[in-house]
Amino acid sequence: MPLNIDTSRALRTPDQLVALVRSVLDARPEDESRAVEWKSHFDDVTSPEASFVIARAILGLANRPVNVARSAFDGVGYVLVGVEPGSLHGQGVPDSAELHNAIRRYAGNSTALWDPRSIEVDGQQVLVVTVEAPRSGDRIALLNKSYQPSGRKPLVEEGTIFVRQPGATNRATRLDVEMLQDRLLEGTEVQAEAARRAERDHRLRELVGEVVGAATRWANAAEVLIMATSSDKWTQKDWIEWVNTDSGKAMAIDAQNMEDRTRSIRLLTDDPVLLAPLAQAKEVMKDGAVFEGLHASGSDSGESRALAYDRLKALRALFSQLEEAAAASLSH
Template identity: 50%
Template sequence: MVLNIDSSRALRTHDQLAHLADAVLSADSSDESRSIEWKSQYANLLAPEAGFAIGRAVLGMANRPIAAAQSHFEGVGYVLVGVEPGHLHGQIVPDSATVANSIGRYAGNSWPLWDTRTVGLRGQQILVVTVEPPRPGDRIALLQKSFQPARGPEVTEGTIFVRQSGFTDRAKRHDIEQLQERLLAGAATQAEATRGLDRDRQLRSLVAEMVHAIHHWASVMETLVIMTARETWGQQSLMDWTTTAPASTSGDAMQLAKLNMSKIRLETKDSQLLELVTRAEQAIEAMSLGDALRSGPSAPEAREIAYGHIRNVKEAFDNIASAARTVFAD
């Protein structure tokens, strides 16, 4: 018989946890898994024996392999006290803070992440301990306090427990290797995330630099178009202008913008941003000051066409900046 409950999502609410307790009551003893552990009853929930047993179960849940944990209840683990298949014992649950302290002496209070809830089932109280899913980069959950059972050797502080299918046991070599890999996977994930953040910062910088350059270029070009309206404007005027500092800086600005567009193509796969870069390249290619640069004072119509081309280029780059603010948002 399979535990009669939907395990595709985590159970969080009081009603969901009560439903879980009821499903355990109706289950077979073989239904205990890596996600659920049940315990009959404790005469004193605050006794060291109870705190150790529940804490041991919490540590085992926290040390499960990530893939195995995620296969049920979105990785959340559950320890139920006061119910088992075919037997509803109930559990007297003292103040929640004292219960948490009793368990926390052995499981720890800051890591792993766990919580206690009391739910009602057919007139009885059931203690449900929820253990949050293991994640890449998680530390190994260790026994925080040594425990001396009535019989047998002491269980020393630092002992590692792992939840297996139907039981919690001391970690074997391969369990510890998996836990080490989990810790290292978190470091790798963090490193990749850092690289991603660095890449995004670099791209934001490229876009900002590029748009600033184009705005400078546009300002110089608009000034040039205004100059063509002069009565003395001619070919020599254009040749003289090309030797000026504004002409030189505008050329450098355009080259910088083109270079940064090439870098952006290499650094991102975002389709929206790449499409806007293509449009900006097309606007530059189509850009022409046309008749405005010919000898003699330019006609208002020619200047307006030239202004339109300059505006098109500037707007194309402004669109890149707008998209970048969304794509590379912090």
């Protein structure tokens, strides 16, 4: 059965690591998982034998599949020395620099990210090595230095690959190596996808800026035009002449830019936070109140112009909402 501890998050604080030690103490031998490995104790934790055993465990945890690792402790792994089910042996832990140097002989210092800490439990020191979660794109963690076991056991050569399995850390099989190659290549794919997202978000930020700018200029021009036509009703000739002025041409360009940029934004995203203000702005433009305010005359002209001003105010508010939403969702 699994360890009696919450595995939904990484354990970082001293209290959390003490709880991890106690959960191992209360466990059964078969409860050793792909996230936690324990060792009883060593006479000298900096000896070649102890350093190799700890380094092998670190490398095995670093070489786990990403999805497997994430199933417990946010992907973080743990090596505990000085405790096992039913026995709290304790482990003498030397100076931090001495311990790091001993383990680095075999674990290296470039791929697997690990951090040893001495945790006191019931008056005994337990060495807890935290191994950070593997990620897509990580290089394969290799044995940094050959190790010769005592007796007639074969040499464990530099570059050996270890992978953590349920209850054991073993040399990598062909399937393990293929998995690790895929994990490395996934990093390239993830980076490519991240680059595509970044490029898309950059373009969306540009488009939002352009559509907000065009809408603001158009609304300002429409407001000025409503005021300009409030005293005298413009004739068809007046409107034709105005359309051909620089102001009229600029207003037409801004209206076209609003439509074009809105269409481009819709092609790049389906995010309702961005699309909702655009859809509402389109409805404001379609209801005709702004244009009726431009052409208003007679007894109802004041009411028509007031309604037009309200619509322009609503239009500005919607594009301001769009700008704020884009700043929040595309800020990364």
